[in-house]
Amino acid sequence: MGYLDGKVAVVTGSGRGIARGIALLMAEEGAKVVVNDYGVNVDGTEPRSEIAEEVVAEIRSKGGTAVASADSVADWDGSRRIIETAVKNFGKIDILCNVAGILRDRMVFNMSEEEWDAVIATHLKGNMFCTRHAAPYMVKQRWGRILNFSSGSGYGSSGQANYAAGKEGITGFTYAVGRELGPFGITVNVINPGGTTRMTQSVPTQAREIRAARGIVPGGGGGAAAARPAAAAAPQQRQAPAEGAPTPGDPNNNAPIIVWLCTEAGGAVNGQRIGSSGWQVTFTDPRRVIRSISKPGRWTVDDLIRLVPASLTQGIPNVAPPVEPQAAPAAQAARS
Amino acid sequence: MAHLDGKVAIVTGAGRGIGREVAKGLAAEGAKVIVNDLGCDVDGSGSSHEPADRVVAEITAAGGQAVVNYDDMSLIANGERLVQQAVDTYGTLDLLVTSAGVLYDKMIWDMSENDFNRVINNNLRAAFVPVKFASILFRQERKGRLVFMVSDAGLGAVGRSNYAGATEGIIGLSRTCARDLGRYGVTSNAISPLVRTRLFPGDVAAQIRAAGVMTAEDQAGIAPRSPWTPWEGPGDPDDPGNVAPLVTYLCTDEAANINGQLFGLRGGTIYLYNYPTVRRSIHRWGGRFPVDELDYVMPQTMLVGIEDPAPRRELVRR
Numbered sequence: 253m254g255y256l257d258g259k260v261a262v263v264t265g266s267g268r269g270i271a272r273g274i275a276l277l278m279a280e281e282g283a284k285v286v287v288n289d290y291g292v293n294v295d296g297t298e299p300r301s302e303i304a305e306e307v308v309a310e311i312r313s314k315g316g317t318a319v320a321s322a323d324s325v326a327d328w329d330g331s332r333r334i335i336e337t338a339v340k341n342f343g344k345i346d347i348l349c350n351v352a353g354i355l356r357d358r359m360v361f362n363m364s365e366e367e368w369d370a371v372i373a374t375h376l377k378g379n380m381f382c383t384r385h386a387a388p389y390m391v392k393q394r395w396g397r398i399l400n401f402s403s404g405s406g407y408g409s410s411g412q413a414n415y416a417a418g419k420e421g422i423t424g425f426t427y428a429v430g431r432e433l434g435p436f437g438i439t440v441n442v443i444n445p446g447g448t449t450r451m452t453q454s455v456p457t458q459a460r461e462i463r464a465a466r467g468i469v470p471g472g473g474g475g476a477a478a479a480r481p482a483a484a485a486a487p488q489q490r491q492a493p494a495e496g497a498p499t500p501g502d503p504n505n506n507a508p509i510i511v512w513l514c515t516e517a518g519g520a521v522n523g524q525r526i527g528s529s530g531w532q533v534t535f536t537d538p539r540r541v542i543r544s545i546s547k548p549g550r551w552t553v554d555d556l557i558r559l560v561p562a563s564l565t566q567g568i569p570n571v572a573p574p575v576e577p578q579a580a581p582a583a584q585a586a587r588s
Numbered sequence: 589m590a591h592l593d594g595k596v597a598i599v600t601g602a603g604r605g606i607g608r609e610v611a612k613g614l615a616a617e618g619a620k621v622i623v624n625d626l627g628c629d630v631d632g633s634g635s636s637h638e639p640a641d642r643v644v645a646e647i648t649a650a651g652g653q654a655v656v657n658y659d660d661m662s663l664i665a666n667g668e669r670l671v672q673q674a675v676d677t678y679g680t681l682d683l684l685v686t687s688a689g690v691l692y693d694k695m696i697w698d699m700s701e702n703d704f705n706r707v708i709n710n711n712l713r714a715a716f717v718p719v720k721f722a723s724i725l726f727r728q729e730r731k732g733r734l735v736f737m738v739s740d741a742g743l744g745a746v747g748r749s750n751y752a753g754a755t756e757g758i759i760g761l762s763r764t765c766a767r768d769l770g771r772y773g774v775t776s777n778a779i780s781p782l783v784r785t786r787l788f789p790g791d792v793a794a795q796i797r798a799a800g801v802m803t804a805e806d807q808a809g810i811a812p813r814s815p816w817t818p819w820e821g822p823g824d825p826d827d828p829g830n831v832a833p834l835v836t837y838l839c840t841d842e843a844a845n846i847n848g849q850l851f852g853l854r855g856g857t858i859y860l861y862n863y864p865t866v867r868r869s870i871h872r873w874g875g876r877f878p879v880d881e882l883d884y885v886m887p888q889t890m891l892v893g894i895e896d897p898a899p900r901r902e903l904v905r906r
Binding site: 255277281328359360361363365368369372376377379380381383384387388391394405406407408409410411412413414416417418419420421422423424425426427428429430431432433434435436437463466468469498502504505508509511512515517518519520521522523524525527531532533534535536537538539540541542543544545546547548549550551552553555556557560561564565568569570571572573574575577 | 591617664695696697699701704705708712713716719720723724726727730741742743744745746747748749750752753754755756757758759760761763764765766767768769770771772773775800801810817818819820821822823827829830833834836837840842843844845846847848849850851852856857858859860861862863864865866867868869870871872873874875876877878879882883886887890891894896897898899900901903
């Protein structure tokens with residue numbers, strides 16, 4: 253007897269990583285699963301359909317029920333076909349996990365139109381399109397669970413203008429849809445997951461170290477009240493874990509809370525941002541007003557020059573302070 | 589001596605509303621302004637030269653300097669042309685304010701592909717396109733200010749899932765630009781104003797009630813003014829002109845270290861948003877929570893007193 257007996261779930265991007273762990277656990281808990289994966293590289297190129305088939309075979313070998321789908325979430329008709337795969341094969345759709353995503357990291361001044369569009373299409377539009385196509389079925393049966401995957405990168409992440417915009421956009425979208433669908437017994441939540449995946453490994457550790465050395469605050473940086481992304485608070489691995497021992501970086505750590513949110517009891521959670529990194533579960537508030545200044549009239553620029561640094565922004569650091577340009581190595585050599 | 593003497597500014601969506609007031613405010617402080625506006629309708633259809641022309645005429649009549657640009661900022665080539673125009677006309681670019689945006693409301697189950705696309709393109713993409721080209725110049729010249737206009741609809745306004753997604757996306761873009769460009773002496777901030785505009789017409793208090801995204805507690809912190817005190821100075825509490833001094837301030841040299849922040853404005857109240865913070869957490873040592881453990885722990889810990897913004901309503905059969 254599983255927690256999701258009789259439910260039908262669509263998990264996008266579940267050929268690999270975090271979503272794969274979710275698809276496997278959902279099947280184990282009794283759900284019939286549509287394993288959707290476009291089967292592309294981290295940058296969104298070279299689609300192939302075997303990735304989803306492999307996960308389906310794994311689920312079936314353990315006695316579960318699953319079908320594969322290789323459509324792209326970024327395509328309007330493709331996203332419709334993903335949802336229809338569930339309805340045609342299993343008669344309905346109860347659960348939608350929007351996990352599919354790609355990376356095209358580049359500093360904003362070097363980012364091409366194509367890099368921007370590809371990431372926004374897969375993350376933000378892919379999320380919107382799948383949700384849009386699933387909503388009518390869920391409204392009709394007055395039951396549904398939608399989980400949209402965001403990221404702490406939405407709090408600002410150097411070299412990820414496209415990804416941060418897409419991920420924070422998903423959060424705003426989720427808050428709106430949660431209010432629209434809540435009355436129909438559908439919950440819509442946004443997840444900040446964690447885990448070492450193919451995607452996170454594509455960001456060189458060296459790049460992170462360079463940014464830290466330059467004083468660039470990774471996500472947060474809004475002073476004392478600022479949040480650090482949930483991932484940063486995960487317990488650190490001090491020594492190499494024993495073979496088979498649990499690690500905080502395991503992408504499968506996300507699956508249990510996702511499964512629980514899809515149960516009847518999990519229906520109490522709607523319109524929340526849930527962090528699931530490491531061995532913890534967190535609830536994150538939406539952005540909130542923390543300080544204000546007031547006067548009974550329009551402010552002047554001189555007022556603000558005098559007052560803002562002493563009140564609104566006092567103690568709040570520049571998230572990436574200016575750095576003096578370094579002389580070229582040749583010029584340094586000539587001087588010495 | 590004005591605060592922005594010698595600076596060159598681009599304001600997108602400057603033909604009406606907040607963009608228009610910002611363009612006039614920057615010009616009044618001595619900046620030379622490129623007034624960009626496609627002149628489309630609220631839903632993004634059509635185009636007209638009239639709004640941008642009128643703002644340039646208003647600035648020039650007041651003794652300021654401005655030129656017009658009518659291009660659609662959702663198209664990448666137009667972004668390059670816009671920044672090139674600033675350099676060709678005034679020799680450089682110092683400030684970029686993005687205020688262009690459209691609104692097209694529908695419930696999620698009624699949205700078409702085009703309903704999503706038009707709002708994402710005209711709001712989110714139209715913010716990225718000029719920023720991409722301005723940031724190339726800002727990095728080379730080691731200076732610059734980015735100010736993005738966003739909206740509290742991003743907190744979850746019903747019927748506006750496309751707009752909410754786009755506007756929160758702009759906040760993610762602004763926070764990232766702050767980190768990509770801060771080391772070059774550039775700042776990037778966003779403002780979420782509660783004022784009367786063409787997209788959000790009428791009484792601001794009624795707008796806030798209708799959107800329903802702010803708790804009573806949130807609203808108490810940002811009351812427009814005491815009801816017993818008369819409004820001082822130009823305009824009224826809902827006037828979009830109230831945004832201009834804050835934008836101008838963020839563009840001054842004095843604000844050089846304010847970077848990566850989100851401000852809000854309502855009437856005479858200016859406020860600062862935090863970065864989203866963790867409110868509650870549960871931890872387990874030695875491995876992940878299994879589902880049955882979560883089933884036991886969650887209702888007793890994380891769920892206590894949790895609000896549902898839109899609880900289930902039972903179907904009433906007539």
